[in-house]
Every structure is written in structure tokens, then in C-alpha cells.
Ligand SMILES: CC(=O)SCCNC(=O)CCNC(=O)[C@H](O)C(C)(C)COP(=O)(O)OP(=O)(O)OC[C@H]1O[C@@H](n2cnc3c(N)ncnc32)[C@H](O)[C@@H]1OP(=O)(O)O
């Protein structure tokens with residue numbers, strides 16, 4: 075049993091900012107994005123990426139439109155250093171993309187970082203040191219002043235090293251690591267001290283990145299912290315406020331979104347949320363959340379499967395099937411009521427003459443992410459008639475009348491219960507064929523027929539095998555269907571009364587077929603359905619009558 079948690083844990087204190095404005099703000103434009111997949115994501119992997127994997131990742135990030143990419147931690151070792159140098163030497167960085175590297179605030183590490191960037195047209199050097207009380211006490215054993223001094227000393231090395239390589243356009247980023255668990259006034263004090271050294275301007279601003287290094291509170295608290303910081307940092311117009319959330323409480327995306335509402339300009343994170351422990355902020359989710367609000371995120375995620383493939387390859391971590399937007403199952407409904415609503419949604423969408431997306435249970439059009447509609451509805455024992463009908467329509471072009479959907483759904487339901495597994499399109503088609511379409515061992519098997527007479531007075535003459543014995547039948551009626559029913563009534567066949575009839579074409583042109591659906595009532599009051607499919611529309615009707623007779 076869990077012990078009383080109040081003995082071991084403390085609630086996170088709230089922020090005193092009663093006139094907070096962020097709750098009524100909306101995200102109306104895309105922020106600056108920074109991918110830290112190749113740094114924060116990479117440092118969390120069992121096997122960090124080699125150069126080949128980093129190159130693949132870099133190409134993906136460029137392709138989807140990332141303009142700022144943290145490519146590594148050059149002082150970590152040769153793999154990182156050499157990869158970064160090779161990007162520059164190999165001329166692999168597009169002019170509109172800026173690479174970024176991370177370094178602790180230690181002279182030797184900063185110098186190594188600058189060496190790795192030799193020859194870069196532009197680059198961001200990202201400096202960090204932790205500022206919160208627990209880190210000050212436990213990790214550094216230092217006072218506030220000493221911690222601030224680490225940041226100041228590092229900033230001076232940044233400034234001096236940059237001056238040695240004047241051909242590169244340098245930008246700087248400073249992270250008061252553990253910002254979200256630090257005293258806000260202290261974070262502002264340390265950042266202001268760094269600004270005093272680096273002297274940012276509106277034209278060349280300093281990126282102040284405010285990490286929830288470990289997520290410890292509800293996302294509204296992070297938003298309060300960001301709003302407070304934005305109000306209190308000096309020379310706000312010379313500063314880019316950047317968010318860097320982690321997902322320890324499962325709200326890394328929410329915190330980033332509320333942080334944007336609180337006035338931040340930039341978001342750091344990883345594709346699909348890889349990163350330390352429970353991950354970094356998932357950039358794909360933040361971007362596509364924006365997209366579904368009609369805001370262009372300025373990231374091209376129109377081939378989500380390519381993103382998944384590359385992330386899985388580079389990280390060796392499988393993307394969970396429920397991962398927002400990207401998981402295998404996120405656009406799939408198995409349950410009957412969802413399927414019914416989705417099917418109606420697609421029909422309404424097709425009937426409407428505008429582009430507005432309004433399909434129940436699908437917050438985004440899967441096609442926008444390069445996904446097909448095939449997997450939108452999948453059938454198992456939780457499914458209903460709408461789902462089964464959808465699969466038949468998608469797979470075979472059959473548009474079952476509504477009441478027949480219920481008839482066929484019972485058969486599929488029984489099959490799903492019997493097999494205890496998902497039924498694929500072939501399973502469903504097999505059940506449909508077995509139930510409604512002609513088979514050699516049927517009681518009534520059509521051999522051939524002729525139709526004579528004029529409208530209102532039709533005559534059917536045909537050869538039909540009944541219980542394996544070939545018979546010549548004929549019947550009259552005011553239409554072909556009634557003449558076939560009349561012919562059957564002359565035999566030992568069932569007396570059928572047609573309740574409803576519908577037909578449609580399947581496909582177009584020379585290969586088109588006709589599908590006919592007949593709802594019939596038997597003499598003892600049962601409802602039976604018959605289906606006929608044939609390249610000839612009249613033959614489809616004849617087949618539908620025999621199908622109903624076989625089921626009767
Ligand atoms: C929240 C984050 O994601 S931060 C990024 C973390 N990423 C990484 O650490 C990946 C790359 N790191 C590495 O390869 C190695 O840690 C290196 C090469 C940077 C440093 O290696 P080493 O010096 O051998 O070891 P280590 O990282 O343990 O250094 C810890 C020392 O640095 C100090 N330190 C830690 N962070 C910082 C910092 N940001 N600025 C200044 N000093 C720091 C510690 O207090 C400790 O000092 P002490 O030895 O006096 O106790």
C-alpha cells in the first residue's frame with residue numbers, strides 16, 4: 075500500500091501573479107522552433123546516435139522546416155565534435171538554418187565548443203548552469219552569488235571566443251537550468267547578469283531559455299513563471315524567451331502551449347517527445363495542435379510516417395501507437411458508435427461544398443499528414459454496422475442500404491466473437507460472399523435466363539439448378555424482379571414479397587458492375603436480404619432474387 079505521500083513530498087508553491095493575462099490569450103502565430111533531438115534527445119538514448127543517424131535526422135529536420143537545430147554537445151567527445159565539424163566542412167547547413175551547440179559553463183568545454191563550430195556561417199552557442207535551490211545545495215554546494223558567477227564567467231568566455239572567430243555570425247543562448255524550480259527573482263538576476271556581459275540588442279537578441287528541466291508542477295504554474303519572467307526581465311525587446319519543457323508529469327506539451335500564451339517566442343523540444351526520462355516537449359504535437367486551430371505552424375508534417383520512420387531508426391525507440399498525430403492507431407476507430415459518427419462525418423463532408431473539416435472523432439484530416447482513410451475504421455467485436463459498411467464500401471465499393479447493414483453486421487459480429495480478433499477487409503468480404511453471393515452448393519443456382527415482354531408486363535424464362543437438379547422456370551410480372559419471384563413461386567421455392575430495392579454502380583467505364591440489394595419478406599414474416607452483383611444490371615437483379623431465395 076502507498077504510504078502517506080505528504081510525509082515525503084511537498085506541493086509545488088503557486089506563483090503570486092493575480093493579474094496574470096495568459097489564460098485569455100490564444101496562440102495565433104507559430105513560434106521559433108528549436109529541435110534538440112540531436113542533443114537532449116540524443117543524450118537520453120541507450121545508444122546515442124552515430125554520425126550516420128545524426129545525418130539522417132539532420133536531413134529530416136531541415137526537410138520539415140526547422141530553422142534552428144541543436145546538433146550536439148561538442149565537448150562530450152569525438153563523435154559529437156566530429157559530426158558538428160563535418161556538417162560545416164561538408165557544407166550541409168542551408169543558409170536559412172542555424173545550428174546550435176550546448177556547453178556547460180566551463181572554460182575548456184566552451185573553447186572546445188567554439189572549435190567545433192569553426193567555419194560556420196552562423197551558429198548559436200548555448201550555455202547553461204543550474205540555478206534552483208536543490209541543485210545549488212546538492213550538486214554545486216554553492217551560494218546564489220557563486221552560482222550567478224558561474225553564469226557570468228561562462229558568458230565572458232562566450233563573448234571572448236566569439237570575438238576570435240569574427241567571420242561567423244554568433245548568437246547566444248543562456249539557460250538557467252532548473253528554472254521552473256528556482257526562485258523567479260534569482261533566475262531574472264542571473265539572466266540579467268549574463269545580459270550585462272553579452273549586451274544583446276533588438277537586432278541581435280539573447281535567447282533566454284527557461285527550462286522545466288524536471289516537470290514538477292501543473293502547466294499553469296509554468297505559464298505564470300513565464301509571464302512573471304517576461305514582465306521582470308530588463309530590456310525585454312533584446313531577449314527571445316524560449317521554452318524548454320520536459321514531460322515528467324505528462325504535461326510537457328501543455329506547459330509549452332501555456333508558456334506561449336504567457337508571451338514566449340520560441341519552443342525547444344524533440345520530434346515525438348523523445349528526451350530525458352519521460353521526454354522533452356513533443357514538437358510534432360505542439361505544431362499540429364496549432365494546425366488544428368487553423369494556425370500555420372511553419373513545420374511541414376505532411377508526411378508523418380517519414381517522421382516516425384526516421385525517429386524510430388535514429389533513436390531505436392518505437393513510437394507508441396497512441397502517440398498524438400503520429401501513432402499507428404490514432405486515426406482508427408474500432409468501436410461502433412465512433413465508426414457510425416465517422417462514417418456520417420465523411421458523408422456530410424462529401425456532401426458539403428467547402429473545405430472545413432468537421433468529422434466527429436477525427437480532430438484532423440489524416441490525409442493532411444499523408445495518412446490514408448483505410449485505417450480510419452477497423453472492425454472487431456466492439457464494432458457496429460456503420461463500421462462494417464464502411465469497410466465494404468472502401469474495399470469493394472458496395473454501399474449497403476441501412477437496414478441491410480444491420481443484417482450483415484450481425485453476421486460479422488458473430489464472426490468477431492468466434493475468432494476473438496480484428497477482422498480485416500478480406501475477412502469481411504469473405505463473410506459477405508458466403509452470406510449473399512452465389513455458391514455452387516446453393517439451393518438455387520442461376521444457369522441462364524431470358525427476359526421478354528414490355529414495360530409493365532415482363533416474362534422471365536430461365537434455367538435454374540434447384541437442389542442440384544436443373545429446371546426450366548418461367549414467370550410473369552410487371553418488372554423483371556417480380557417475374558423471377560413469380561417463376562420461383564411455381565417451384566418449391568419460397569414465396570417472397572419485395573419490401574425494398576436499391577442498386578448502384580461499382581466503379582466506372584467498361585469495368586463497371588451493378589450491385590442490387592433486395593429486402594424481401596417471406597410468407598412466415600421473416601425479412602431476408604438478397605444481393606446480386608453483375609456487369610449487367612438486369613442480371614444483378616435476377617441474382618439478387620435468387621440470393622434472397624437462398625437465404626429464405
Ligand atoms: C539538463 C541537461 O540536459 S544538461 C545537459 C547534459 N548533457 C550532458 O551532460 C551530455 C554531455 N556531457 C558530457 O559528456 C560530460 O558531462 C562532460 C564532457 C560535459 C563533462 O564531463 P566531466 O567533467 O567528466 O564530468 P561531469 O559532467 O560529471 O562534471 C561535473 C562537474 O561539472 C559541474 N557542472 C555541471 N554542470 C555544470 C554547468 N552547467 N556549468 C558549470 N559546471 C557544471 C558539476 O558541478 C561538477 O563539478 P565538480 O566536479 O566540481 O563536482
Ligand SMILES: CC(C)C(=O)C(=O)O
Pocket residue numbers: 114176202249251252283285286287288318320
Ligand atoms: C540544458 C537545458 C536547457 C536542458 O536541457 C534542461 O534544463 O532540460
Ligand SMILES: [Mg+2]
Pocket residue numbers: 114285287318320350354
Ligand atoms: Mg532538457
